[in-house]
Amino acid sequence: MTGRVKRDVERVVITILAEQAALKPEDVTLAATLQDLGIDSLGVVEAIFSIEEAFDIQVPFNANQPEASEFNIDTVGSIVRSVESLIVARA
Amino acid sequence: MRRVVITGQGAITALGVTAPATTVAMSEGRCGIGALDVEDVDRLSIRIGGQIRGYDPETVFSRQQLSLYDRFTQFALIAAREAMAQSGLVITEALGDRTGVVLGTAGGGLQTQEESYRAVYAEGKNRVHPFVVPKLMNSAAASHVSMTHGLTGPVWSVATACASSNHAMGHALGLIRANQADVVLTGGSESMLSFGGIKAWEGLRVMSKDACRPFSADRNGMVQGEGAAVFVFEELEHARSRGADILAEVTGFAMNSDASDIVMPSVKGAVRAMRGALRDAGLDPEDVAYINAHGTGTAANDRAECMAVREVFGGHADDLMISSTKSMHGHLIGGTGAVELLACLMAVRDGIVAPTINHRVPDPECDLDVVPNEAREARVDAAMSNAFAFGGLNAVIVVTAFRYGENRSV
Numbered sequence: 204m205t206g207r208v209k210r211d212v213e214r215v216v217i218t219i220l221a222e223q224a225a226l227k228p229e230d231v232t233l234a235a236t237l238q239d240l241g242i243d244s245l246g247v248v249e250a251i252f253s254i255e256e257a258f259d260i261q262v263p264f265n266a267n268q269p270e271a272s273e274f275n276i277d278t279v280g281s282i283v284r285s286v287e288s289l290i291v292a293r294a
Numbered sequence: 295m296r297r298v299v300i301t302g303q304g305a306i307t308a309l310g311v312t313a314p315a316t317t318v319a320m321s322e323g324r325c326g327i328g329a330l331d332v333e334d335v336d337r338l339s340i341r342i343g344g345q346i347r348g349y350d351p352e353t354v355f356s357r358q359q360l361s362l363y364d365r366f367t368q369f370a371l372i373a374a375r376e377a378m379a380q381s382g383l384v385i386t387e388a389l390g391d392r393t394g395v396v397l398g399t400a401g402g403g404l405q406t407q408e409e410s411y412r413a414v415y416a417e418g419k420n421r422v423h424p425f426v427v428p429k430l431m432n433s434a435a436a437s438h439v440s441m442t443h444g445l446t447g448p449v450w451s452v453a454t455a456c457a458s459s460n461h462a463m464g465h466a467l468g469l470i471r472a473n474q475a476d477v478v479l480t481g482g483s484e485s486m487l488s489f490g491g492i493k494a495w496e497g498l499r500v501m502s503k504d505a506c507r508p509f510s511a512d513r514n515g516m517v518q519g520e521g522a523a524v525f526v527f528e529e530l531e532h533a534r535s536r537g538a539d540i541l542a543e544v545t546g547f548a549m550n551s552d553a554s555d556i557v558m559p560s561v562k563g564a565v566r567a568m569r570g571a572l573r574d575a576g577l578d579p580e581d582v583a584y585i586n587a588h589g590t591g592t593a594a595n596d597r598a599e600c601m602a603v604r605e606v607f608g609g610h611a612d613d614l615m616i617s618s619t620k621s622m623h624g625h626l627i628g629g630t631g632a633v634e635l636l637a638c639l640m641a642v643r644d645g646i647v648a649p650t651i652n653h654r655v656p657d658p659e660c661d662l663d664v665v666p667n668e669a670r671e672a673r674v675d676a677a678m679s680n681a682f683a684f685g686g687l688n689a690v691i692v693v694t695a696f697r698y699g700e701n702r703s704v
Contacts, residue, residue: 244594245557248499261339266499267515267593 233280260289301538302526304376308344320648344519344624364403365485369522370435381526394448394475398458398482400628403430459631460681460689464547481632483522508589508618509664511657516590519624523632543696546575552686564602567688575692579607583674589618600660617650617665631681638677642695
């Protein structure tokens with residue numbers, strides 16, 4: 204994956220999470236957790252839907268076992284990395 | 295106060311096409327959940343469900359009837375017929391006026407909606423079957439039950455998501471107590487196992503791909519089922535005067551709202567509902583030996599429900615049994631409370647407590663006696679059935695063993 208594609212993934216994921224959290228994208232840092240951003244369980248599900256639509260990927264995420272999922276939602280940065288690997292796996 | 299008893303039960307579920315077939319399967323801990331057989335299943339990520347097998351509508355209903363009966367209506371009619379037959383009631387014009395129907399269903403005629411949308415959107419057709427409207431309406435099953443049996447009293451349907459059946463049965467209890475009816479056919483029906491029904495649920499990411507494992511630490515979500523259960527609720531003296539076989543007494547009901555979240559359960563709301571039902575039944579917590587849990591197998595529900603049970607029952611929480619039969623028949627959404635009341639009747643009448651199957655790993659957050667994997671024999675004088683629906687709508691019903699000669703003074 205090129206640096207440019209990586210930056211695009213990061214930008215799009217941050218845009219989606221910012222919209223979900225009703226924040227400006229520049230206020231969303233890679234280190235932030237979803238809790239920091241005030242995104243609740245329904246917000247997580249809606250954000251993952253937006254991510255799937257934006258990147259045309261299938262995100263393996265079960266709200267009952269977030270920790271058992273390959274899709275790591277601990278922080279904004281972990282979500283970006285998870286999306287990158289799903290894009291790589293799809294290619 | 296007028297007392298209410300149950301004099302008939304009927305069911306069709308993934309566990310069997312009658313009430314006894316369903317409860318025998320429950321007592322054997324059989325699983326009715328398997329691979330889904332629906333159109334376009336390859337486009338679903340969830341491919342299991344508690345689907346009814348070995349049921350061919352054309353062997354039960356005529357072509358003319360089927361043009362008006364959505365699958366959820368068929369299920370309700372099959373269950374109602376069995377319940378009526380068991381009750382032995384003969385509906386005269388006078389009794390018909392005093393007999394109602396209150397059925398729960400969340401989705402109503404979903405199969406009809408789906409087929410019709412498929413026709414106009416996917417297949418580009420410009421017309422749908424002329425009876426789509428009377429077939430899909432939420433109250434169609436209640437109406438057809440009333441027409442089939444000549445029941446001209448209060449008839450309506452209740453749609454409160456996963457609590458629909460419990461709300462319906464609670465209202466049936468109220469109708470008889472309030473002398474607005476002597477008999478009410480009540481319960482619920484659901485047929486949401488379709489491409490669209492599953493696709494919608496997939497979105498919430500709370501469905502399991504492999505099994506429903508309520509209270510097990512490795513649970514990973516709910517599994518949908520389909521079917522119906524219908525009961526004959528009857529005023530005690532009415533039933534007694536005709537020497538009816540009384541299956542149980544319906545002694546308590548309570549409902550309330552969390553007013554907090556559209557999907558997340560609330561411990562507080564569940565506590566208030568269970569306490570309310572005990573109060574209505576005139577029972578102490580210690581009187582309840584069995585709870586049929588809402589027990590969906592999601593992380594959130596099972597944890598919250600167990601906390602609520604501890605709060606309501608205190609030390610007795612460690613003595614009572616609580617199981618989720620959804621592990622066997624799946625979550626019937628608007629029909630689920632009705633099917634689960636079958637397990638409560640089996641407990642108070644036959645002394646058999648249905649298990650929670652697929653239980654593999656104890657969960658410290660669900661540290662109650664969840665009757666793992668195998669049914670148990672026990673004397674149960676009172677059983678409670680919980681339903682805690684999306685939208686925070688809670689409905690809890692209590693049934694008590696009825697033995698001729700024992701007349702409670704409550």
